[in-house]
Amino acid sequence: MPFAKGKQRIPWLVLISILVPALNIAGHTCIFIYLRDASLNPIVYGILAILWGVVGVYAIYWSFNWVIEQYGDKWKRRIQPYLFVGPCILLLGWLLLIPTLRTLYMSFFNASSTKFVGLANYGQVFVNRLLLTALRNNLLWVVFGATACIVLGLLIAVLADRSSFEKLAKAIVFMPMAISFVAAGVIWKFIYYYQPGDEQVGLLNAIVVAMGGQPQAWTSMTQPWNNLFLILILIWMQTGFAMVIFSAALKGMPEDILEAARADGAGEIRIFFRIIIPYISTTILSVTTTIIVFTLKIFDVVMVMTGGQYDTEVVATQFYRQFFMYQNFGYGSTLAIVLLIAVTPVILFNLRQFRKQGGF
Template sequence: MDAKNIAARRRKANPFTGRMALLSVAIPAAAAVVVWLAFLFLRDVAGGFPPLVQAIAAVAAGIGGFFAAYLALHWLVDGYPDWVKERVQPFVFVGPAVALLAWLLFIPTLRTLYISFLNARGTEFVGLANYVTVFTERTLLLAMRNNVYWVVIGTFASVAFGLLIAILADRSRFETLAKSAIFMPMAISSVAAGVIWRFIYYYTPEERQIGLLNAVVQAFGGEPQAWTSLVQPGNNFLLIVIMVWTQTGFAMVLLSAAIKGVPEDLLEAARMDGATEVRSFFSIIIPYIRKTIVAVTTTIIVFSLKIFDIVMVMTGGQYGTEVIATQFYKQLFTYNNPGVGSTIAIVLLIIVVPVIVYNLRTFQQEGGFR
């Protein structure tokens, strides 16, 4: 008996009744109505309550509502015939997450794309005028140039230092201590890292310098500098140092794990053939961990394209340090120009998406998912 006949018999033995169809519509609709009523309550009624009560009510409504909706859907699907349950049940688990992603990511992306074709007030369709502005206005071109610095120099330095430290630390007796110290900056936020380095680069016109870098320069007889403002365009590279400081630990941890996966037999055979450590590194280790290097590199590229916190804390985008994200923020919230701001966001999305797609394809080729 072929598969089609078996499936037909299963459907005939366990039919999908009209009651099940009615419940399939009624229960999700009821869950949506309950969620909407909870939203209206939190918006219109709970607004007069103390902030703590509002927060507790929002958490209870959000978590409790989604949990109750999931239980209702699970109960509904559990009563389906087996041949229906096999097809529908995966969507019960994946569906809410997909719906949430659509609500929080996909729909806002479409709305942002629509706004990018409108003028500053959002009242008139201007076509591609905002895109022309993004690629011709001097400040925006400067921001793109600076982002290229962050992507190329920041990514290369982070991966290179991470790889170098991973190799050296694996051969040290103090491996755990060294890796902990290098990874520690990764544990703090970019804002905190910016505050720390702001004190390092700090400059005062007075004779006594409280910034660490200027204090060292002055101690050796040099002239203190306003590193993040007057030293242009070198101030961009001084900001990139902060990203390298935070991302080197991330690269080191992943690359170190990959290096430990290199078969010792290959390295021993290379040594017996007379290969030096440097030759073994470039001819065996690098090719073996190539996919990990690519994954780390693409991840840091995405991070550097979205860089915002460090620049805002250190310079606020002044002194020629603008990047795409700071310009998006200023156009939208400072200049009240949602058209250009949305256009910058779409341009950034277009740049980031190919990198993410490449990363996912690489992950799929390694068997990460089907």
């Protein structure tokens, strides 16, 4: 009997709407306590955790959906979206929103979080020499790293689409995306490796010596060259991402537009700038903002390659040092908020582009 027509069912629906979530919470709490306190073989722990994760999540959604099915169509349509989106929102709030608010709160206190200092930490941001260097380096990563990724990704996408070995070329360019930034940092650390003397085991220095040049300490050179060598790693990794997105956008271009332009006598360069770029401009903006976010948050490559030494510090590595190494919780939290403020406008712009394209 539908909820709207059977008022006598209201107590029953209210009861099961309270009882089913309560049973889920109680049951999963008991399982958690058992797994926490029991002394089991690590393999058994792993198997039970996987089973609990898969079966438990299925049981939660199945039981909640069963409750909603007891309602009439009107209320079912209203409640079901919250059933499937609600847990995600709660999880994101728990993992992202609450830590963000706590970090913001800590940024107004001193190093030990015992004394309120107001905006003093934020004022310190703009007079600290190391942080000014970090901000400058982040700007270098955005200007050179993001720009190179976009330009190379677009050029490779256009050229590969017209070549006979398109799949092979795209696979080679996209391959670095399969590894993490930490792994990429380790690989390039061996490429840039420098040791005094004639024998060089680093790939780049071995090539330089073989050609009659002098080996260089590439990552400890004077500014800004050492940062540019680090930015090259980002370009190596993210160009494949840009290429794939641009290639998908180019595949969606109507071929008759290009054929009409060629029939009118337009050259390939003019077609590229006057037709292709305007047609995929929204895709270019989306990819650009996404890569800018990557560059603003860059941490792994710098930490693995130099640890922030030799004036290669960025905001994320400076935050890590202040918060986790120096235990300066107030200033470290301030750097995290500064980084969040820098990234937020780019993310909002990206979300607006998605909305215009019908993504929301």
